[in-house]
Amino acid sequence: MKQEFYDTLSSPILWGVLLLAALLPFALSSYYLHIVTLALVYVALASSWNIVGGMAGQVSLAHSLFIGIGAMLSSALLLKLGINMWLGLVISAVISGVLGAMIAWIDFRFQLGHLSFVLITLAFAEMGAIVVEGWEFLGGASGMLLPKDTGDFLAFQFGGGSGSFWVMLTLAAVCVLVNVAILNAPLGFYLRTIRDNEKAAQAIGVNVLRYKITAMVISAVLASVVGTAYVRYLTFADPYLLISPVITIEIVLFATVGGLGRAYGPALGALLLVPLGEVLRGKLGSALPGLHYFIYGVVVIAVILATPRGLLPLFERQWERWRRS
Amino acid sequence: MLEIEGLTAGYGGIEVLRDINVRLGDGELVGLLGANNAGKTTMINSLSGTVKPMAGRILFQGEDITRLTPRQRVERGIVQVPEGRLVFPEMSIRENLLLGGINSRARPQRRQQMEKVLELFPRLGERLAQHAGSLSGGEQQMLAIGRGLMADAKVLMLDEPSLGLSPLFVQYIFEIIDKLHADGLTILLVEQNLNLTLRHAQRCYVLERGQVAVEGGADAVRNDPRTKSAYLGL
Numbered sequence: 001m002k003q004e005f006y007d008t009l010s011s012p013i014l015w016g017v018l019l020l021a022a023l024l025p026f027a028l029s030s031y032y033l034h035i036v037t038l039a040l041v042y043v044a045l046a047s048s049w050n051i052v053g054g055m056a057g058q059v060s061l062a063h064s065l066f067i068g069i070g071a072m073l074s075s076a077l078l079l080k081l082g083i084n085m086w087l088g089l090v091i092s093a094v095i096s097g098v099l100g101a102m103i104a105w106i107d108f109r110f111q112l113g114h115l116s117f118v119l120i121t122l123a124f125a126e127m128g129a130i131v132v133e134g135w136e137f138l139g140g141a142s143g144m145l146l147p148k149d150t151g152d153f154l155a156f157q158f159g160g161g162s163g164s165f166w167v168m169l170t171l172a173a174v175c176v177l178v179n180v181a182i183l184n185a186p187l188g189f190y191l192r193t194i195r196d197n198e199k200a201a202q203a204i205g206v207n208v209l210r211y212k213i214t215a216m217v218i219s220a221v222l223a224s225v226v227g228t229a230y231v232r233y234l235t236f237a238d239p240y241l242l243i244s245p246v247i248t249i250e251i252v253l254f255a256t257v258g259g260l261g262r263a264y265g266p267a268l269g270a271l272l273l274v275p276l277g278e279v280l281r282g283k284l285g286s287a288l289p290g291l292h293y294f295i296y297g298v299v300v301i302a303v304i305l306a307t308p309r310g311l312l313p314l315f316e317r318q319w320e321r322w323r324r325s
Numbered sequence: 326m327l328e329i330e331g332l333t334a335g336y337g338g339i340e341v342l343r344d345i346n347v348r349l350g351d352g353e354l355v356g357l358l359g360a361n362n363a364g365k366t367t368m369i370n371s372l373s374g375t376v377k378p379m380a381g382r383i384l385f386q387g388e389d390i391t392r393l394t395p396r397q398r399v400e401r402g403i404v405q406v407p408e409g410r411l412v413f414p415e416m417s418i419r420e421n422l423l424l425g426g427i428n429s430r431a432r433p434q435r436r437q438q439m440e441k442v443l444e445l446f447p448r449l450g451e452r453l454a455q456h457a458g459s460l461s462g463g464e465q466q467m468l469a470i471g472r473g474l475m476a477d478a479k480v481l482m483l484d485e486p487s488l489g490l491s492p493l494f495v496q497y498i499f500e501i502i503d504k505l506h507a508d509g510l511t512i513l514l515v516e517q518n519l520n521l522t523l524r525h526a527q528r529c530y531v532l533e534r535g536q537v538a539v540e541g542g543a544d545a546v547r548n549d550p551r552t553k554s555a556y557l558g559l
Contacts, residue, residue, distance in 0.1 A: 205399030
């Protein structure tokens with residue numbers, strides 16, 4: 001089952017695409033580089049969410065909590081206590097992982113149905129937002145401004161622009177590869193049995209609790225790490241962006257449009273929709289306020305109506321036709 | 326092989342089963358009958374471990390398994406084929422079968438086990454790559470039983486295998502059950518279909534409102550007036 005993962009890792013296509021992508025900073029203006037960097041942030045986030053939301057079919061709305069911890073806590077530790085952001089990244093990731101395990105345990109212990117799980121995770125996300133906005137240590141409602149990015153790697157600084165782009169590219173690649181690895185490992189099969197039918201999964205002897213926790217912890221840790229890198233890129237720890245459930249909704253949307261539960265689906269969704277949203281806003285934002293949201297919404301609805309399983313199957317069919325001819 | 330002593334179980338403080346005593350001998354085919362709401366599924370779920378008992382104990386080959394998790398029970402060979410053919414619809418037939426054999430005892434020989442299962446259900450072998458969700462009800466039931474057998478079951482518990490199937494398929498499924506029984510497998514058959522079960526099972530228990538109302542061989546159960554009352558609620 002693991003063979004496919006090693007095939008992917010040693011595939012010239014993967015490394016070719018990554019190498020070409022790594023050269024983008026030399027070809028793009030800073031505006032477009034920013035859009036691509038943003039798209040990569042969401043590739044990483046949507047792929048990390050996919051482990052729980054797609055593969056295990058547990059629509060978790062707690063993702064903003066983990067992103068928020070990674071962003072707000074590591075910033076607060078640096079600004080208020082002078083703790084190096086690398087260490088802050090690790091501390092945040094550990095706390096996110098523990099919280100993720102707790103949520104998964106609650107879900108299992110009280111046998112929450114799908115809807116209850118959605119609502120409980122949303123409640124956790126809202127609690128996180130309230131705590132951050134009400135607690136001065138975490139920046140309160142006004143957020144925190146990080147020191148200028150001078151490119152000091154040991155201080156978790158990457159020099160903005162191209163440096164941040166490469167960091168995001170690496171994180172996005174790692175998150176997608178973790179998806180490929182899990183789907184080809186027994187864990188991926190167990191998560192799919194839980195998604196398809198939890199009762200049947202128990203009947204064949206799947207340790208449902210263990211795999212639910214494993215999936216949630218991996219997903220939470222990845223989200224937290226991406227959150228830390230994202231806030232460093234933004235240099236402003238904005239609670240209304242980073243620990244608001246709205247960010248989770250965007251992630252769920254990208255994953256769904258791209259292809260839920262598939263290794264490359266969420267990445268595809270984010271790569272297409274983030275630039276679309278940004279470009280629409282840039283071109284139309286001043287013409288008629290709100291028009292870009294309207295067009296964006298119409299595109300998303302059209303895609304979901306046309307391919308309920310996401311865009312990935314469409315691309316795969318095209319790829320097959322290509323290879324055969 | 327399997328002994329249930331004084332089992333009381335239910336959900337959230339409400340007792341569905343009260344003081345149940347049931348025995349399965351080695352290689353026996355035992356029927357568990359009863360109308361809707363009699364507690365049949367709660368009983369099978371207590372044996373699988375997905376429902377926690379409030380009192381009593383369950384012995385399997387002499388070992389007390391009352392507190393074991395569902396996974397540990399599957400590992401010992403107590404395997405349920407759940408009601409309503411709960412296959413994994415998004416996975417292929419091959420994946421469904423292989424996943425049946427993931428417990429540590431069955432895993433080493435699951436390729437050979439799969440050949441045996443496909444011999445039993447040649448129709449599944451013809452379309453291994455097909456998604457389980459696209460199968461007919463009868464074929465899904467075959468797959469669900471096949472997946473249970475893949476776990477290298479010592480006791481196979483079938484929850485209403487005839488539910489919602491055409492008469493021809495019901496007959497076919499019961500022929501398979503007879504065949505498995507003849508091969509020495511211990512089977513607990515949970516059914517609503519009284520006459521059909523009495524024709525195949527060696528012994529039967531009839532549940533009524535969470536208690537064993539009648540037990541014994543087919544003729545004894547058929548002729549017992551309490552059987553009728555258990556079904557009709559008189």
